[in-house]
Amino acid sequence: AKVWKQTQAFDGVPKLNDFILEEETLPGLQENEILVEALYLSLDPYFRLLASPDQSLPGEQVARVLQSKSPEYPVGSLVCAHLGWRSHTVVNVTTPRVFGTTVDLINEVPGLSPSLWLGTVGMPGVTAYLSFFEHCDPKPGEVLVVTAASGAVGSIVGQLAKHKGLTVIGLAGSNEKCDYIRDLGFDHAINYKTEDISKALDLVAPSGVDIYFDNVGGEIADIAYGKLRDYGRVLICGLISDYNKSPKELEKVTNWNKVILFKQLTIKGFMIFHSKNLAEFPRVRQEIVTLIQKGQLQTKEHVTDGFDKMPAAFIELFTGSNFGKAVVKA
Numbered sequence: 537a538k539v540w541k542q543t544q545a546f547d548g549v550p551k552l553n554d555f556i557l558e559e560e561t562l563p564g565l566q567e568n569e570i571l572v573e574a575l576y577l578s579l580d581p582y583f584r585l586l587a588s589p590d591q592s593l594p595g596e597q598v599a600r601v602l603q604s605k606s607p608e609y610p611v612g613s614l615v616c617a618h619l620g621w622r623s624h625t626v627v628n629v630t631t632p633r634v635f636g637t638t639v640d641l642i643n644e645v646p647g648l649s650p651s652l653w654l655g656t657v658g659m660p661g662v663t664a665y666l667s668f669f670e671h672c673d674p675k676p677g678e679v680l681v682v683t684a685a686s687g688a689v690g691s692i693v694g695q696l697a698k699h700k701g702l703t704v705i706g707l708a709g710s711n712e713k714c715d716y717i718r719d720l721g722f723d724h725a726i727n728y729k730t731e732d733i734s735k736a737l738d739l740v741a742p743s744g745v746d747i748y749f750d751n752v753g754g755e756i757a758d759i760a761y762g763k764l765r766d767y768g769r770v771l772i773c774g775l776i777s778d779y780n781k782s783p784k785e786l787e788k789v790t791n792w793n794k795v796i797l798f799k800q801l802t803i804k805g806f807m808i809f810h811s812k813n814l815a816e817f818p819r820v821r822q823e824i825v826t827l828i829q830k831g832q833l834q835t836k837e838h839v840t841d842g843f844d845k846m847p848a849a850f851i852e853l854f855t856g857s858n859f860g861k862a863v864v865k866a
């Protein structure tokens with residue numbers, strides 16, 4: 537098996553020499569074990585927070601069963617599981633994996649690439665669906681702002697909000713990404729790298745914002761909080777602009793307590809890898825598949841070819857070079 541390992545703790549944005557590719561000999565199969573080969577590997581911003589040189593690199597992959605000593609996982613079937621940055625893995629299907637997840641059999645859907653089980657039909661899609669519908673209390677006519685809007689989570693949140701009848705404003709890091717989210721049906725797109733975010737928001741949402749769906753944190757979140765109306769809601773999903781900062785750089789924390797009090801805001805955090813949310817996967821996945829099949833949900837993937845490109849493709853998440861859900865085709 538080929539296995540990517542971390543050579544040293546990340547310092548700022550991850551670098552290529554933080555990773556090393558090694559060869560590993562795999563053991564023979566025991567009862568309840570399967571040998572799988574990675575077809576697609578997921579790259580997600582949260583790896584930056586979890587990865588450490590003492591552990592194997594985290595992450596889900598879609599893999600094909602090559603050998604099996606478990607009748608439920610026949611040779612040739614496809615699985616989706618947290619197996620890390622590995623080309624081949626021997627895995628016990630009865631032992632819970634990281635976060636208590638399992639090795640899920642993929643029921644292939646004609647017309648849908650199995651790689652989508654890492655994106656819209658998987659962790660980011662289910663995150664978007666659950667956190668938007670169950671924690672944002674959205675009502676038709678309200679104004680929603682979402683950041684990292686062209687990405688795996690943000691693009692789905694925006695589309696779901698449009699279907700629900702909200703006015704949707706997306707922030708993204710290039711004109712191309714802004715054009716893409718407008719094509720998806722977003723009402724407004726703001727290029728946060730070239731535009732004055734505060735003025736742009738005042739222009740497109742003169743009466744303020746009801747829901748801020750935060751994927752990035754930092755200065756953009758500061759500005760967005762300031763635009764919330766009374767009884768506004770914030771869903772904190774991700775803080776990618778902070779992930780590469782040192783503890784010292786994170787010391788400057790804005791004190792929002794007064795604003796939260798006076799505007800009577802509701803602020804919710806959401807973590808997909810919580811048992812309560814993991815239990816919702818089968819139901820939500822089916823609902824997402826139905827929306828895709830009805831043509832009501834568009835998906836976009838950013839596919840990098842080659843297992844040897846894992847580190848480079850991961851680093852792209854923090855430069856914004858990925859355009860859609862980042863996956864590697866092994």
Ligand code: NDP
Binds near residue numbers: 772860
């Ligand atoms: P994306 O597909 O959106 O890729 C990451 C994007 O983030 C980049 O393309 C870039 O887009 C943007 N970005 C990177 N650095 C910065 C920065 N410094 N400031 C602003 N934007 C930046 O990734 P995901 O959709 O997978 O993840 C989005 C967020 O959701 C992340 O914060 C992630 O951790 C979080 N998340 C949380 C989950 C949960 O359970 N709470 C589950 C899944 C994801 P651009 O070019 O527009 O800047």
